[in-house]
Amino acid sequence: MPRQNCIVIYTDGSCQPNPGPGAYAAILCRYIDGALMNRMPRSGGAMSTTNIRMKMSAVVAALKPIRRDEPLPIFIFTDSEMIVKGMTDWLPGWIAKGWRNNKGKRVENVDLWQEIARLCEGLDVTFRWERGRSGDPMKQEAHQLAEKTCAIWIQKADEESFCTAA
Template identity: 30%
Template sequence: MSDRIIAACDGAAKGNPGPAGWAWVVADAQGRPERWEAGPLGRATNNVGELTALQRLLETLAPGTAVEVRMDSQYAMKAVTQWLPAWKRNGWKTAAGKPVANRELVERIDALLAERDVEFRYVPAHREDGDHLNAIADQAASDAAVTQQAAGTALGSAEMPVPAPARASASRAKSGAGSAATGAATATAKKSARGRASIKAKFPGSCPCGTSYAAGDMIAKLGNRWGHPGCGGAAQA
């Protein structure tokens, strides 16, 4: 049995660029999620979200750690595995001669990768039969993009973020440790969601009721989305 732990990271931007966030989740070697973290990026591109998520994940893993990193960003994975050697040779210019985007993030990740045993695995995003760890990271990054607040195990969040309903029910139907963990997280997080206080929106967004909210309006978690605190019934329909 491999003792390689499994982790996933994901970025989110509501618009590209737009209000953005990052998140990671670290599981054990069997894929059971153990801890997670998410944070805000203000207004940023989706690619910055993806790269920052990877950077933050690697920073939380001790040097020497053997880890499988699951990501849904072809750009971020290829940037740090395939394109990086050529960028270094070319003085951080693209093949077209332009400066490489997000160079500081890519260089930081390169240094972190050198001290860790990382295997990347691409997992498609937003699929009903998708990877359960990617679904958690996706939801946490999306929440951080909307709330612009940091969250995670180290900040006292006792439960795993709840993936979108379609994905949650799909993973419950699968067998294995991952589906059991996702099912448990779904049950406990529903309980805590009722008691969650509203927050003031940092950016405008759309409520599940179909209308939008403005920056400064109060918003609350409605299922797996955010919207007007009074629109909870619409979100469950």
């Protein structure tokens, strides 16, 4: 836990195959005086997506229920270096260049980057990278929830494929 009073969010995404059906998961934990006061898992998915879209969707899903006037610092842990660098290094440049990267190409997943940036406005949000298999129990829980939810979306895709083939 980074601080005695904070919100800690663990995120993950899964897509099998990539691209294909996928899912995301986030575990939100509110700590007051070092004690866990509230815990909220969130998950969802899509029939046709990519792994990075699901990892980004986990961040969106985690930030949505947070009040815009939340005074506590928020720490988001992800195993996506792209999300951390995007939010900490690249975002100002993308905005200044009209959501274009250094090569002049449109930033991929711009809809999700814009949504994450909007949801972070006015909040004290820190993005931190954590290795996917770090051994952190909360990171592992987010990973398992993403995998479990992904299996549901794979099943839905298989059923839809079976129905349209018949």
